[in-house]
Amino acid sequence: MSAPSIARVAVDIPLPHLDRLFDYAIPPAMAAQAVPGVRVRVRFAGRQRDGFIVQVTDRTEVEGRLASLSKVTSSEPVLVDAQVRLVRAVADHYAGTFADVVRLAVPPRHAATEAADQREWPRPDVERMPGGGLLAHPSGEAFLARLARGEPVRGAWQVTPRFWADDDGVDDWTRGLVQATVAVLRSGHGVIIVVPDARDIARMRDALAAVIGLGAIAELHSELGTAARYRNYLAVRRGQARVVIGTRPAVYAPMVDLGLVCLWDDGDDLHSDPHAPYPHARDVAALRVTGEPSALLLAHHGRTAEVQAWVNRGWLGDIGLQTAERRHRSAAVRVAGDSDIALERDPLARSARLPAAAFETIRTGLTQGPVLVQVPRAGYLPVLACQTCRTPVRCPVCHGPVTARRATPGRQLDCTWCGRIIADWRCPVCGGSELRAPVVGSQRTSEELGRAFPGIRVQESSGDRVLDGVGDQPALVVATPGAEPAASHGYAAAVLLDADRLLDRPDLRAGEEALRRWLNAVSLVRPGASGGTVCVVGPAEARAVQALVRLDPAGHADRELQDRGEAGFPPAVRFVTVEGSARALGELVDLMDDVPDADRLGPVELPHPPKVGQEEPLWRLALRAPLPRGPELVRAVKNAVSVRSARKLDGAVRVRVDPVRL
Template identity: 70%
Template sequence: MIARVAVDIPLPHLDRLFDYSITESQTADVRPGVRVRVRFAGRLRDGYVVEVTDRTEITTKLAALSKVVSPTPVLSPAQVELIRAVADHYAGTFADVVRLAVPPRHAGTENADQVSWPLPVTDEMPPGGLIGYPDGDTFLTGLSNGQPLRSYWQVSPRFVADAAGVDDWSRGFIQATVATLRSGRGVIIVVPDHRDLVKVRDGLGAVIGLGAIAELHSDLGTAARYRNYLAIIRGQAKVVIGTRPAVYAPVSDLGLICLWDDGDDLHAEPHAPYPHARDVVALRAGSEQSALLLAGHGRTAEIQAWCERGWLHPIELTAAQIRHGCAAVRAAADSDLALQRDPQGSRTRLPRLVFETIRAGLAAGPVLIQVPRAGYLPVLACQQCRSPVRCPVCQGPVQLHRDGNRRRLDCAWCGRIITDWRCPVCGSRELRAPVIGSQRTAEELGRAFPGIVVRESSGDRVIDEIGQQPALVVATPGAEPPASHGYAAAVLLDASRLLERPDLRAAEEALRRWLNAVALVRPGTDGGTVCVVGPAQVSPIQALVRLDAARHAERELADRAEARYPPAVRFITVTGPSGALNELVELLGPDCGADLLGPVELNQPPAIGQEETLWRLSLRAPLASGAELTAKVKAALAVRSARKMAGALRVRVDPAQL
């Protein structure tokens, strides 16, 4: 018998299966999915048996498997198909993706006695959630019947959390899970971070039982994570909740995949080949014929493209229903009358409407203040000539920190403390702060509202929850702590800073963050109000005032299609030394079927040990020929790898940041 092994070698020209003979002593232990050790190029390498057969195309004598690491299969046939699809889609290798999918082995857990895994209880269907949306009942009925439905749930940004902290979107995921379990199939729920995971796990555990849920995320210890993974691949656990790696969980008879907030950058894998969880769940839903439920307060251009093609069916309320159930949103200095009342409203950071909103909110409960940046003064410039303050050694940005009564300047790149700064352009020593962080904002509001508790939630100091007592909570996007009874008001400061980021997704991301903050505020019928400080005439702020993420996504997609940017086209970026990029262009040839943009030199901090300047080449092709372009790029990388050409190249397909 012959074992076809996926060897753990991330070289593109070796991205295929290799045949090894199975000795008599190994026959009982070798089967698809087990871990093995093989000798490759004179070295012992890890690998996974993908197939056991009695045929091979190799005419010479085959090398035997060196060792069967464990007879326990940890890779299912459906996983192999998914990993291969993800690797091909992102111009990566099987070895790169399988590292993301299979957790490290824990021998003690693997050899321990198996414990019984409780069966989920599906008697109760919670109220609210999807049931209150048009087509929501139809979707849940289809899941109960085992239909492979695909929908995007446009969750209204309203505060409806109950005493247990279960809000609208998590309740909808619980309903979809119960409906799928009633059909006898499994469920995977993917969320961006641990806070969302705890919310869904506790709410779902109260319905089906906590013991029936398997968790997969990096905060688990090695033993606990591997124990849950083994329970999943053995068919014991039917419900999986986790962060990004959970999209590869080997759930047998998968019936539904749920993914919350696909626009969150935590869904983008930072390791090669940089897959996005949204695209992985789409590939998996298609290959395994499972249902798919994507949900979010905002809407990305990728989701809008799938909806316009009919691949996803939107589940959403009407505009009037959304505005009626959510907090009232108003932009500062949004009319001539507002400017007459506050002539400086369009130029000051804290206009009159901000103080009015905060005072009214504090009379009823806590008030949320969202600011884009953490720290004290994260960006500095010269007071005289407005030149950015840069580090004299590495030219990185300099920021001001406050530690008690002491203030210090240090570089954000190299960490060097700067004690004697002088502007190299005009010689001035005076500084100004074009961007103010959360720490300085909390300090200013504390002076403006004496006697009111001011709390900061940002960076490593994230608050879990706020009570119902009046308080000012200054938080950065994503670090906003939920209030037990909802915030009485919210103020979104420095909106222009989010919109001015040099990124393709700046407007889309800004609206998503604002809507997530609106979802923490009480409805307008209970006095909940939101004030946004920024240019009131721009499209994202207008969409926020109308609470209309769908129309904004429609316009955003149309603009990208006109400018030929993803998701309207296939876009591939290749980063590396200039010489290596030129070699890649030669290997692709003049008829690669793509527009070549660049190479352009990158202005970014050098990596450790990096000597050459990095450049970036972008390739753009129509969606119809996107898969062909990706295959050509991967083939060119394989040629470079086989020829051992100098210079490492980093390839990203449809990058999350552009």
């Protein structure tokens, strides 16, 4: 039998109609280096292209003489078989290409790091198992036992939102993930932990390092720099590092003998990749543990409808405390003006932005420590409207939203789209010149609270100015969602302002996202037994607000899932959106195969103006089908896009499968 002399190469070409492997002959001089997983250079369509060898074989279906590999860029295999299967599955699931996904999975090469000697990675210390976390739940204890036996168990952990600063066994997501990691390491397998951002990486790393040792942890995220990121990636691929912590690309890490994938807070939109084909780390993790049998742990304060759908189908086990016990362990949550008695005391409780209940919560909390005030928007006056007719203020040139960054003489306004300064605005509807601010930002809120509580330090955490943390002295911390700094001993109280603004957003996930952000804020407050309290300023009758008071995100997600099923939105159905010019969308529809039971919504013109160099406005076409028909719908869309690409038709289209934002 002849030695394998043909390389099947995944060429770095994102064109949909070329989404397949290409055969190249392996020159005898490259035979020793041309192995699966290495980077190569090949000639394709008259140009030199990068690629990866996916398979080496002695057979080909190509007639005639094959072109030869131009160069083996590196003899280091950086793409393993499990990754190849995962990348292919993700590309097919999201109607993308192998080339697009593999860019997300494999970091750029750093030749000096590749040639240098790797440091010795110490073995993780798995002798100590911390208390609390998952061990605080009977179902969590059983989950850990199955992990220790190496079983591919899957669970959704509903973490109780409570601040902890002691070792009495309270819930905390970092403790639970540390316990799961130790259990899996004891079984001889590797662990991947995926979190939304660098702050969560630091928190998870510190918690894990205190148990297994800092030197045994590899990090994979963009803030590391090219060399450090590639060094850690190679350590994982070579089997030296057994624990990986990172942001969404870490879910593709080439872990040897993978035993567990953990993902924290899947509802955070940072888990959704902004690059084509726009995969979500939660779904990539699910595809990975299905194709590479291993365990999965999704931990969260607020539950998404996608996770609830998996729980309802039995694909995920439910881990967590009963609702009553969860309320007992967390801060007490109340709504301003939630009863007739409260309205008798404060008739303006449902109309004032800072009702008496909110002031009382802040005043009482400041006697015990810092108080958190969460506001939906950063800036000063981020949204403006006409005082007379309530017409939103728009730029007279590009029609973009207008904001006032500070109260300045002459009332200078700035357009957030084109950056123009608007000095003399008049309403195009009624001709009025007076303005009102339906939404107040964090800067204005800080000013108002500073005047209301003289002598109290007021700190702001939002946008690019995110505080790392605060002490235990009385202070007011005004923060936007996701930018709340942790207090060293927990916040004595929290006030969640403008709850209706989060709920009124024109977004399918408005209620789900609002509840997630509120619960993450509640998790920073001391438990009720220690005096911790949370006051919500918003509509008491809203479903998300009631779920917050009950601390029942699972119940909210279940009802949300039912509503989406009735309305025909994901995850109850497979939903695909395609954006492009009207002509391009028309061509796509003509080229698509018929999918039984599929619906077509639109196309509709998008409200945003064309970008520079874009002559035609964008339109959006929505396609949906029942879940059993979902793969067929995605294939039909991808095939139609491939035909347009092969015919070199004008106009690009953007395809999103089950988009995060609708």
